[in-house]
Amino acid sequence: xxxASKVACSRFFVVFLVALAGACGxxxxxxxxxxxxxxxxxxxxxxxxxxxxxxxxxxxxxxxxLLYTRTLDDQLYAQPLVMTxxxxxxxxxxxxxxxxxxxDSVYAFDxxxxxxxxxxxxxxxxxxxVVAPSTDDILASPCGNFxxxxxxxxxxxxxxxxxxxxxxxxxxxxxxxxxxYVERLHALDVSTGAERSNSPVIITAxxxxxxxxxxxxxxxxxxxxxxxxxxxxxxxxxLYIGWASHCDWxxxxxxxxxxxxxxxxxxxxxxxxxxxxRAGIWMAGEGPSADSNGNIYLSIGNxxxxxxxxxxxxxxxxxxxxxxxxxxxxxxxxSWFTPYNYANLEAGDLDLGSAGLLLIPGTNLAFSAGKxxxxxxxxxxxxxxxxxxxxxxxxxxxxxLASDSLYGSPVWWDGPNASYGYVxxxxxxLQQYKFDRGTGRFVFPEIDSPSPAxxxxxxxxxxxSANGTNSGSGIVWASHQIGGxxxxxxxxxxxxxxxxxxxxxxxxxxxxxxxxxxVGNFAKFVPPTIANGKLYLATFSNRLNVYGLFTPPKLNIxxxxxxTILSWTTNTLYTYRLQVNNNLLNGTWVNATNTIATSxxxxxxxxxxxxxxxxxxxKR
Numbered sequence: 001x002x003x004a005s006k007v008a009c010s011r012f013f014v015v016f017l018v019a020l021a022g023a024c025g026x027x028x029x030x031x032x033x034x035x036x037x038x039x040x041x042x043x044x045x046x047x048x049x050x051x052x053x054x055x056x057x058x059x060x061x062x063x064x065x066l067l068y069t070r071t072l073d074d075q076l077y078a079q080p081l082v083m084t085x086x087x088x089x090x091x092x093x094x095x096x097x098x099x100x101x102x103x104d105s106v107y108a109f110d111x112x113x114x115x116x117x118x119x120x121x122x123x124x125x126x127x128x129x130v131v132a133p134s135t136d137d138i139l140a141s142p143c144g145n146f147x148x149x150x151x152x153x154x155x156x157x158x159x160x161x162x163x164x165x166x167x168x169x170x171x172x173x174x175x176x177x178x179x180x181y182v183e184r185l186h187a188l189d190v191s192t193g194a195e196r197s198n199s200p201v202i203i204t205a206x207x208x209x210x211x212x213x214x215x216x217x218x219x220x221x222x223x224x225x226x227x228x229x230x231x232x233x234x235x236x237x238x239l240y241i242g243w244a245s246h247c248d249w250x251x252x253x254x255x256x257x258x259x260x261x262x263x264x265x266x267x268x269x270x271x272x273x274x275x276x277x278r279a280g281i282w283m284a285g286e287g288p289s290a291d292s293n294g295n296i297y298l299s300i301g302n303x304x305x306x307x308x309x310x311x312x313x314x315x316x317x318x319x320x321x322x323x324x325x326x327x328x329x330x331x332x333x334x335s336w337f338t339p340y341n342y343a344n345l346e347a348g349d350l351d352l353g354s355a356g357l358l359l360i361p362g363t364n365l366a367f368s369a370g371k372x373x374x375x376x377x378x379x380x381x382x383x384x385x386x387x388x389x390x391x392x393x394x395x396x397x398x399x400x401l402a403s404d405s406l407y408g409s410p411v412w413w414d415g416p417n418a419s420y421g422y423v424x425x426x427x428x429x430l431q432q433y434k435f436d437r438g439t440g441r442f443v444f445p446e447i448d449s450p451s452p453a454x455x456x457x458x459x460x461x462x463x464x465s466a467n468g469t470n471s472g473s474g475i476v477w478a479s480h481q482i483g484g485x486x487x488x489x490x491x492x493x494x495x496x497x498x499x500x501x502x503x504x505x506x507x508x509x510x511x512x513x514x515x516x517x518x519v520g521n522f523a524k525f526v527p528p529t530i531a532n533g534k535l536y537l538a539t540f541s542n543r544l545n546v547y548g549l550f551t552p553p554k555l556n557i558x559x560x561x562x563x564t565i566l567s568w569t570t571n572t573l574y575t576y577r578l579q580v581n582n583n584l585l586n587g588t589w590v591n592a593t594n595t596i597a598t599s600x601x602x603x604x605x606x607x608x609x610x611x612x613x614x615x616x617x618x619k620r
Contacts, residue, residue, distance in 0.1 A: 030050070030052040031050075032084040032085070032095050032531070032532045033048055033050035033051070033082075033084070033531050033532060034082050034083055034084045034161075034163060034531065035048060035080075035081055035082040035529050035530075035531050036081060036082075036083065036160065036161040036162075036163055037081070037158075037160045037161070037231065037232075037233065037234065037287060038079050038158040038160075038231030038232075038285065038286060038287045038527075039079075039231075039286065039287070039356070039409065039411070039463070039527060040463075042233060042235060042287075042289060042290040042291075042359075043289060043291075043358065043359040043360075043361060043412075044286055044287065044289050044356050044357070044358050044359065044409060045358065045359075045361060045411060045412040045413075045464075046358075046409070046410075046411030046412065046462055046463050046464055046527060047411060047412060047413055047463075047464040047465070047466065048463075048464070048465045048466075048530050048531060049466050049467070049468050050467070050468075051465035051466060051467055051473070051475075051530055051531070051532075051533070052467050052473075052533075053532065053533030053549065054465055054475060054530070054533055054535075054548075054549070055467070055472055055473045055475070056472050056473070056474075056475065056499050056505075056507055057472065058549060059475060059497045059507045059508050060507060060508050061508060061512050061513050061517075063549050063550060064497075064508055064547065064548065064549055064550070065510075065513065065516050065517040065547060065550065066510070066516060066517045066518075066545060066546070066547050067114055067534070067546050067547060067548045067550070068114045068546050069543045069544065069545050069546065070099070070107070070109050070119075070543060070544040070546070071542065071543050072099055072101050072105070072107060072542050072543055072544060073101055073103045073105050073124075073542065074101040074102045074103035074105070074132075074151070074152055074154075074542055075101065075102050075150065075151065075152070075521075075523065075539075075540040075541075075542065076099055076100070076101060076102075076523050076526060076538035076539060076540070076544065077102055077149075077153070077155070077156045077285070077523065077524075077525065077526060077538070078099075078100040078101075078155055078156065078157065078158040078159060078231075078526070078538070079158040079231070079285070079526050079527055079529055079538065080097050080098060080099050080529045080536040080537075080538060080544060081097070081098040081158070081159060081160075081161055081168075081529065082095065082096070082097050082098070082111050082529060082531040082532070082536070083095070083096050083098065083161050083163065083166075083168075083190050084532075086108075086166070086190050086191055087191055088120045088191060088192075089191065089192060091120065094110055094111070094112070094113075094120070095110070095111040095112050095531075095532065096108045096109060096110060096111050096120060096190070097109050097110075097111040097529075097536050097544070097546075098159065098161070098168060098190075099538070099544045100155040100158075100159055100170055101154070101155060102132060102149075102151065102152040102153050102154050102155060102156065103124075103126070103132045103152050103154055104124060104125040104126050104132045104152075104154030104155055104172045104173075104174060105122060105123065105124045105125075105126075105154075105155075106122070106123050106155070106159075106168070106170060106188065106193065107119045107121075107122045107544075108120045108121045108122070108190070108193060109544070111531070111532070111534065111536075112532065112534070114546070121192055121193035122193065123188065123193040125154070125172040125174060125184070125186065125200075126154075126174065129176060129177045129178075130174050130175070130176050131174065131175050132152040132153070132154030132173070132174065132175070133152065133153055133154065133173055133174065133175040133181060134151055134152045134153065135147055135148075135149050135150070135151060135153070137175060137181075138246050138247075138249070140249075141246045141247045141249035142247040142248060142249060143246065143247035143249075146247075146488045147488050147489070147490075148246070148247055148487065148488055149246070150489075150490050150540065153173060153227070154172055154173055154174065155170060155171070155172050155173070156173075156227065156228055156229050156285075157171055157228045157229055157230055157231050157232055157241070157285070157287075158231035158232065158285065158287065159171075159231075159232055160231070160232040160233060160234045160239070160287070161190060161234075162234055162261055165261070165262075166189060166190045166191060167187050167188065167189065167190065167196055167261070168187070168188045168189075168190050169185065169186070169187055169188075169232055169234065169239050169261070170185075170186050170188065170232070171183060171184070171185055171186075171203070171228045171232065171241055172184055172186060172200075173223070173228065181223050181224040182202060182223055183202070183203040183223040183226070183228060184200040184201065184202055184203065185199070185200055185201050185203055185239070185241070185259060185264060186199055186200040187199035187200070187261075187264060197263075198263050198264045198265075199264060200264075201259070201264045201266075203221065203223065203241075203257065204220075204221055204223075205220075205221040205255065205257055205266070205269045206218050206219065206220050206221070206269075207219045207255075207269055207270075207271040207274055208274065209271060209273075209274025209275050210274075210275050211253065211273055211274050211275045211276045211277055211304070211316075212250065212251045212253075212276070212277040213251035213252075213253075214274075219253060219271060219274060221243075221255060221257075222251070222252065225245055225246065225249050225251070225252050226243040226244075226245060226252055226253075226255060227243060227244050227245050227246050227280075227282070228241065228242075228243050229243075229244055229282040229283075229284075229285055229525075230242040230243075230244070230281050230282055230283050230285060230286060230287055230288065230356075231285060231286060231287030232287060233287040233288040233289075233290060233296075234261060235288075235290040235294055235296065236290075236294045237260065237261050237262065238258045238259065238260065238261060238267055238268070238294075239258065239259045239260075239261045240256060240257070240258050240287075240288050240290075240296060241256070241257050241258075241259070242254070242255065242256050242281030242282070242283075242287075242288060242298070243255040243256075243257075243280065243281060244280025244281055244282035244301060245278070245280055248278065248280075248302065248349075250277065250278070251277070252277075252278060252280065253271050253272060253273050253274070253277070253278065253279060253280075253303075254271065254272030254273060254278070254279040254280045254281045254300060254301070254303065254318075255269070255270070255271055255272075255281070256269075256270040256271075256272070256281060256288070256296070256298070256324070256331070257269050257270075258326075267329065268326055268328075268329050268330060268331065269329065269330065270324065270330060270331040272298075272300055272303065272316070272317055272318065272322075273303045273304045273316045273317075273318055274315065274316070275304070275307050275315050275316055276303060276304025276307065276315075276316035276318070277303060277304055278301065278302050278303035278304065278318060279300050279301060279302070279303025279304060279316065279317065279318035279319075280300070280301040280302070280303065280353070281298055281300065281301070281353065282301060282353065282354075283298070283299055283353055283354070283355060283356040283357075283409065284354055284355055284356070284407040284408065284409065284458070284525045285525040285526065286355065286356025286357075286409040287356065289356065289357050289358070289359050289366070291359065291380075294326060295323055295324065295325050295334065296322075296323075296324040296326075296331070297321070297322065297323055297324075297357045297359060297366060297380060298321070298322045298324065298353070298357065299320075299321055299322075299352055299353040299354075299355065299356060299357045299368050299370070300317060300318055300319060300320045300321075300322060300351075300352065300353045301318065301319070301351035301352070301353035301354070302318060302319065302345070302346055302349060302351040302353075303316070303318025303319065303346075304316040304318050305317065305318050305319055305320070305338055305342050305343075305346070305386075311338070311342070311386055312385060312386050314333040314336065317333060317336055317338070318342075318346070318351075319338055319339065319342040319345050319346060319351060319352045319353075320336050320337060320338040320352065321336060321337040321338075321352070321357055321366065321368070321376070321378060321383055322335075322336050323335035323336065323380055323381070323383065334381075335379075335380065335381055335382055335383045336383050336385060337376065337378050337383035337384045337385065337386075337394070337395060338352075338385070338386045339352060339372075339374070339376070339392055340386065340387040340389065340390060340391060340392050341390075342386075345370070345371075345372060349371070350370065350371040350372045350405075351370060351371055352370035352371075352372075353370060354370045354371045354405055354406060354407050355368050355369060355370060355406045355407055355408065355409045355410070356368065356409035358409060358410045358411070358412060358421070359380065360412060360419075360421075360435070361412065361414060362414075362437075363437075363440065364379055364380055364381050365377055365378065365379060365380060365396065365440060366378050366380040366383075367410055367421055368406075368409070368410060369401050369406040369410075369423065369425075370405065370406060371405035371406070372405070373400060373401050373402040373403055373404055373405060373406060373425055374392075374398055374399070374400055374401065375397075375398060375399050375400075375401050375406075375423070376392065376395050376397075376398050377395060377396045377397040377398070377441065377442065378395050378396055379396055383395070396440065396441065397441045397442060399442070399444075401423055401425050401428070401431060402425035402426070402427070402428040403427075403428075404425050404426040404427040404428055404459070405425060405426050405457075405458070405459070406423055406425045406426070406459065407426065407457070407458040407459055407461075407525065408423070408424050408458065408459055408460050408461040408462055408525075408527070409462075410422060410423045410462075411462045411463060411464045411476070412464070413464050413466060413474055413476075413500050414469055415466075415469055415471070415474055415500065415501055416469050416470065416471040416501070417471075417501075418434050418435070419434070419435040419437060420432050420433060420434055420435060420500070421433045421435060421442065422462055422464070422476055422500075422503070423462075424449075424453060424459045424460030424461070424462060424478055424480070425459045426453065426456065426457055426458050426459035427452065427453060427454070427455045427456060427459070428452050428453065428459065429448035429449045429451070429452045429453075430448065430449035430453075430460055430462075430476065430478055430496075430498065430503050431446045431447070431448055431449075431503075432446055432447040432448075432476075432500075432502070432503045433446045434446075447502060447503055447504055448503070448504065449478075449496075449498060449503050449504065449506065450504060450506050451506075453480045453481075454480070454481060454482065454483045454484060454485075455485075456481075456484055456485025456486070456487065457485045457486055457487035458480075458486060458487070458524060458525065459480060460478040460479065460480040460496075461478065461479050461480065461525060461526060461527040461528075462476060462477065462478050462527055463476075463477045463478075463527045463528045463529065463530055464476050464477070464500060464530075465477065465530040466500060471501065472501075474499070474500030474501055475497050475498065475499070475500055475507065475530075476497070476498040476499075476500045476503055477495065477496065477497055477498075477527075477528045477530060477535060478495070478496045478498070478528075479493055479494070479495050479496075479519070479522065479523070479526070479527070479528055479537065480493065480494060480522065481493055481494075481522040481524075482494050482511070482522070486522055486524050490521050490522075490540050491521065491522050492518075492519065492520070492521060492522065493510075493519040493520065493521060493522025493523070493539065493540075494509055494510050494511050494519060494522075495509065495510040495517075495519050495528065495535075495537055495547070496508070496509045496510075497509065517547070519537065519539060519541075519545060520539045520540070520541030520543065520545070521539055521540035521541040522539070522540060523537070523538035523539050523540050524540070526538040533548055533549060534546055534547065534548040535547040535548065552576075552618065552620075553568040553569045553576060553618060554568060554569075555567075555568050555616065555617070555618055556568065556602075560606075562608070562609040563606050563607060563608055563609065564606075564607040564609070565604055565605070565606055565607075566578065566594075566604070566605045566606075566607060566616060567602040567603060567604045567605075568602065568603050568618060569601060569602055569603075570598060570601055570602065570603055576618040576619065576620050577591055577592075577618070577619050577620070578591070578592040578594065578596065578605055578616060578617075578618060579591055579592060579616065579617050579618075579619050580592045580614055580615065580616050581614070581615045581616075581617075582612060582613060582614055582615070584615055589617065589619070592605065592616065594606060594607060
């Protein structure tokens with residue numbers, strides 16, 4: 001006779017008794033959390049503070065790793081997004097993960113159930129005589145054959161989701177009839193992928209100015225040269241989109257254009273260098289930051305600083321942090337900061353705008369760095385302008401991060417005992433800086449990760465998960481190439497997890513058990529996405545990787561004549577042992593001597609009929 005229907009759980013193993021019927025207790029599920037925009041919010045903190053599943057005790061090689069992948073039609077330069085409780089026609093409500101590829105495709109996969117292999121919907125913006133543009137189309141740029149973008153660049157900027165309207169906004173670039181380059185803003189129903197009313201719209205714009213490329217005092221947006229790299233931002237009902245260029249391919253300018261999120265009518269246009277040149281908005285893929293009042297914050301790349309010999313004129317503001325306040329169909333520069341050595345930055349291609357601008361929660365401060373490797377902490381309402389001395393004495397704080405560049409934007413966590421900013425410059429270590437809220441400054445020394453990123457472009461791309469401020473819940477996730485420089489090459493990648501309270505402690509990385517967890521090709525400039533116990537990682541291997549906690553196999557019972565068949569799924573992650581106990585009171589379990597066979601994806605053990613009670617479990 002076999003045992004009763006019971007199951008016991010412990011930290012070290014799961015006990016399965018034959019005739020298993022239930023799960024281990026009843027645990028109230030937390031409300032699922034969404035990731036609707038690049039780096040999670042308009043402050044660009046990079047933090048999901050509603051992560052109740054993953055923590056520093058269960059993210060390790062025994063419990064955590066690559067669960068499955070989803071095949072895509074090309075590379076992912078856009079961060080995956082997660083939308084919760086989406087009503088899929090005929091399928092009910094599901095959480096979905098959105099992946100947008102450089103081949104102008106958008107996929108919506110089930111975010112939780114790995115048995116749902118096909119996307120709930122997939123749309124392509126290609127068609128007869130319409131293809132995705134590629135680097136072969138821009139060989140005339142300064143990059144030439146150098147593959148700064150490795151192939152297609154149909155969708156590069158991360159989309160954004162309006163959760164109330166259930167709309168996904170994405171900018172897609174196409175090459176049509178062999179020579180016509182078009183950029184369109186699409187608004188898609190997240191339930192079906194169908195275009196919303198008034199969608200798509202072709203992106204066009206003009207702006208008054210006498211800078212490079214102007215005709216009769218007017219600049220015209222060029223969809224061929226203007227590269228839409230920065231993530232989209234949805235702010236108070238307006239969708240903001242920024243542009244830079246391919247490889248500083250003149251003639252170009254930094255454009256910021258706003259569209260009404262309801263009807264897709266163009267509402268506001270801003271040009272960073274209307275009487276000058278360049279000054280692109282790219283920020284290594286970060287989106288514009290914004291406050292609750294709708295002010296927009298940007299970090300600007302190489303370009304003209306000032307006009308007519310006055311570097312403090314706000315008309316042209318390359319190499320600057322900007323706070324923009326809307327004024328009708330334009331923006332005014334409400335506050336700005338430019339490093340004192342901007343001319344050297346310009347001459348050395350050391351643009352400030354290689355990373356986004358993080359708005360520190362609960363303060364009026366903003367924090368970022370650029371290719372020079374110098375961090376700047378500024379009062380976002382009074383950024384300091386341009387110093388009158390040979391030092392940046394006009395900011396709240398500045399300090400050296402590294403001798404190399406910062407591309408991956410900072411992330412933030414208000415932990416149980418302190419607040420922290422995290423950055424990972426190129427060719428250097430992940431760095432954790434404690435922030436003193438009393439003084440409003442960072443304190444030193446920083447804490448570094450155990451090992452650095454490889455020497456070369458671009459360093460680590462970060463995200464953070466935590467259950468609020470709870471100790472033991474904070475994890476810094478980071479992705480970078482394994483070796484070499486990814487500036488003009490596609491390289492294998494690695495994913496790390498660090499204790500956010502002390503990044504000197506690495507919890508896990510994908511190379512510890514690479515046969516199971518390997519990333520594939522590193523997706524340059526793309527941070528991980530963490531939601532509801534899973535991590536979604538973009539790759540340049542034409543796939544989306546999904547990492548999470550492994551589920552122990554369930555011990556099943558079936559009868560065959562006078563025998564009982566115990567079975568459980570084959571599992572290459574661990575070796576589970578079948579154990580038996582004839583008396584639960586004595587707590588003595590021994591390895592079962594039954595022969596273990598394999599059939600149709602299951603391990604099977606045959607238990608002959610017996611008058612003695614026996615209890616069985618799987619233990620690793």
